[in-house]
Amino acid sequence: MVSRRFALAALGVAAALGLAPATAGAVPFNPSDFDLITPDPIGGNFSVDTDALKFGGFTGEERDGVAVFTLAGGSGLGNLTVTGDRPLAILFQGIGGILGTIDIGGGDGMDEPAPGFGGPGGGEGENSIGGGIANFGGAGGGFGGRGANSGGIGTAQGGEPYGDLALALSGGSGGAGGGALEIGANGMLLLLGAIIDASGGNGGPGLQGGGGGSGGGVLLHGFDVLIDPGTFIDVSGGDGSKFGGGGGGRVHVETNSSGTLFNAGTINTGGGFGCFDSLYEGVFSTASSEQMGLALAQVSASVPEPGTAAMFGLGLAGVFAAGRRRRTATR
Secondary structure, three states: OHHHHHHHHHHHHHHHOOOOOOOEOOOOOOHHHOOOOOOOOOOOOEEEEOOOOEEOOEEOEEEOOEEEEEEOOOEEEOOEEEEOOOOEEEEEOOOEEEOOEEEOOOEOOOOOOOOOEOOOOOOEOOOOOOOOOOOOOOOOOOOOOOOOOOOOOOOOOOOOOOOOOOOOOOOOOOOEOOOEEEEEEOOEEEEOOOEEEOOOOOOOOOOOOOOOOOOOEEEEEOOEEEEOOOOEEEOOOOOOOOOOOOOOOEEEEEEEOOOOEEEOOEEEOOOOOOOOOHHHOOEEEEEEEOOOOOOHHHOOOOOOOHHHHHHHHHHHHHHHHHHHHHHHHOO
8 A cells, every 4th residue: 555655646746746757668567577586685786697587696597698587566675786788678567666776887998909898788899799899998898878098009999889788788899898787676666766887897007908898788668767967877988098988878768658758867978088079979879668567557566665664754855856947947
């Protein structure tokens, strides 16, 4: 009952702000197609290993090369420490919330020959798809935006854009591409003060240092998606050792055709050093479909812990405040 009242209040906020649905697109993973983690983790901090398919002490499953962990819903997750090479998907069969930090960014190169390491699902090394070619300083990797060229004589070309998160979950490329993350809910998906770092790693130092990795990919979906003013999503490209910055990554948000997208958060899709115009900018896209998520009457969410419900309430208060500021500014 607490979850149902919470959902109604959240939907009421969206309606009061006059939010419009997004445009049409394809459907990602359906949370109803997966087995639940039992018992359902609630709040707190967890370590996630996408290779071992472990979420704290719980076991997930692999689907199409992605490590998938499915929760009942009605709860909010805190900080997640993520390791492994597989992309990560976190799904809620009811209402879901992200309240902490998820770091899937690419690692920096430390030495001249070191390309750094990609985040979960992100590219590693110079020759991964979309990766720039090594030269004076190395060229940047591409993904949502193009990677910047290297410096010096015989300039190497940066990596080209590729991929579409509406069709396939993928991460960045180049020396240390940002990882790939999908977060979805059958009901409303809320990001409340969340920090998602899927930025590309910086190239190693020196004349033969690497180019920057491109930013990663973040896919968000639910019947409704609410991103509060305290949320920061970073899919920026990493800096090259000279000029070869990585291109920006991709963020894609999908709702139901009858649902609502409210985004008051900050999304960084910029390229790294050397990426000086829109050619290198990553992609933020939205879509909607009739198949996405479940209507409120169909969602059977678990009852959140009192502390989690309080955090949800704080997030909604921030949304109300943002709405008041916007209405005041337009008068």
